[in-house]
Amino acid sequence: MRIDKxxxxxxxxxxxxxRRLISAGKVLADNVRVVSSALQIDENTSIVQLDxxxxxxxxxxxxxxxxxxxxxxxTMDRHTKTALDLLAQKDRYSDLFIAGRLDKDxxxxxxxxxxxxxxxxxxxxxxxxxxxxxxxxxHDNFEGYKQAFEIGIKLEDGYVxxxxxxxxxxxxxxxxxxxxxxxxxxxxxxxxxxxxxxxxKRVSIGKVDLDPQLKEGEYRRLTDEEYELFLNEINxxxx
Numbered sequence: 001m002r003i004d005k006x007x008x009x010x011x012x013x014x015x016x017x018x019r020r021l022i023s024a025g026k027v028l029a030d031n032v033r034v035v036s037s038a039l040q041i042d043e044n045t046s047i048v049q050l051d052x053x054x055x056x057x058x059x060x061x062x063x064x065x066x067x068x069x070x071x072x073x074x075t076m077d078r079h080t081k082t083a084l085d086l087l088a089q090k091d092r093y094s095d096l097f098i099a100g101r102l103d104k105d106x107x108x109x110x111x112x113x114x115x116x117x118x119x120x121x122x123x124x125x126x127x128x129x130x131x132x133x134x135x136x137x138x139h140d141n142f143e144g145y146k147q148a149f150e151i152g153i154k155l156e157d158g159y160v161x162x163x164x165x166x167x168x169x170x171x172x173x174x175x176x177x178x179x180x181x182x183x184x185x186x187x188x189x190x191x192x193x194x195x196x197x198x199x200x201k202r203v204s205i206g207k208v209d210l211d212p213q214l215k216e217g218e219y220r221r222l223t224d225e226e227y228e229l230f231l232n233e234i235n236x237x238x239x
Contacts, residue, residue, distance in 0.1 A: 003029060004037040006048060010055045012093055026051050060115040061093060062227060064208075067110040068216035073101035083110055086217055099123060100131070100205065103184065108133070108202035109210040112219070121234040122205065128179040129206045129233055133186060136199035140172045145193060149176070153189040161189060175203070206233040 007018040007027065019037045021027055027034040028049040029041050041048065048055045067073065067083055074082045075097055083098060099111040099119035113119055122129050149166040165177040176186060187197045203210050207229045214220065222230075 001043045003039040062222040063112040065110040065219035066214040073098045106200040130177050130179045132177045132204040134201045134203050137172050138196035155188050
């Protein structure tokens with residue numbers, strides 16, 4: 001990998017800015033001052049320093065965001081704020097995208113990454129990576145719901161949803177775990193049962209829970225432990 005690309009990918013600056021840092025003599029590669037932006041290095045083994053600070057190269061980025069209501073699960077939109085608009089400038093890598101959308105009025109766990117293969121493994125229907133939602137409903141008559149979800153809800157267009165796990169939590173509130181994501185699926189399932197979704201929040205993907213410390217609109221990188229949980233889930237569903 002070229003040294004200027006390494007710097008760009010590591011600290012999210014432009015190629016021009018990286019070349020200026022190199023020209024200013026601020027960059028060392030394996031304890032040798034870099035004089036050419038075209039220098040080839042091994043991104044896995046080379047030690048690169050900027051102003052004496054070691055840069056850690058990360059090819060892929062994984063961000064957990066607590067999406068607020070009214071924000072689109074999109075990379076860009078001319079009229080409405082998107083999830084990527086909530087990222088600080090230093091975190092707005094050009095190749096980031098949303099892995100698993102949420103409706104505009106839904107909140108909760110949104111995964112943002114630039115790892116296409118990882119996202120595919122999480123989202124592909126045959127992988128069956130479950131998502132859990134906290135649902136607030138219009139009324140609290142849940143009679144027959146648990147069995148109906150276990151069998152599979154039949155939507156208005158005739159589609160039969162995969163079995164889901166329903167758990168009543170409190171008055172008008174429940175948890176629902178599903179392993180697919182059809183358009184407005186949860187709202188449509190509850191509508192079939194004669195109920196209306198008032199609030200919808202995704203609280204987990206697979207075995208990774210939304211960090212309760214994240215306020216709406218806040219985000220952080222996944223921990224190594226959370227990433228491993230995702231990998232275990234993907235590998236389990238591949239076996």
